[in-house]
Amino acid sequence: MGKRKKEVKQTPSLFDRARNELFSQIKHCGVLQATEDQKDVWFKDTMEYMAKRYPGVTEEQLAELNELGRRFCEPVRSHGVQSTQLTEGGS
Numbered sequence: 001m002g003k004r005k006k007e008v009k010q011t012p013s014l015f016d017r018a019r020n021e022l023f024s025q026i027k028h029c030g031v032l033q034a035t036e037d038q039k040d041v042w043f044k045d046t047m048e049y050m051a052k053r054y055p056g057v058t059e060e061q062l063a064e065l066n067e068l069g070r071r072f073c074e075p076v077r078s079h080g081v082q083s084t085q086l087t088e089g090g091s
Helices: 014-031 036-053 061-073 080-085
Strands: none
Touching: 014 036, 014 061, 036 061
16 A cells, blocks of 8 residues: 655744735725825834734845735736737737
8 A cells, every 4th residue: 555645734934924914904904995195004004013913024024025015906917918919019
């Protein structure tokens, strides 16, 4: 009989947990529909909260979380056939 491979579950890092919580908060709190000024205030407040909630996350990581969160809030870019034709000079 064959041996079963033991499944190894990896615990997410502190940064991964903070990132996942940030994305969850973005989806649930309505910041996606906010104005740019409202987003700036929300991200400032949220990064302060994240720093307190995850004290092991470095300032550099908080800056990365801020950047990732802001990119997550950007509108989706279309990459279909139509946009490809436009960028390639097609009609």
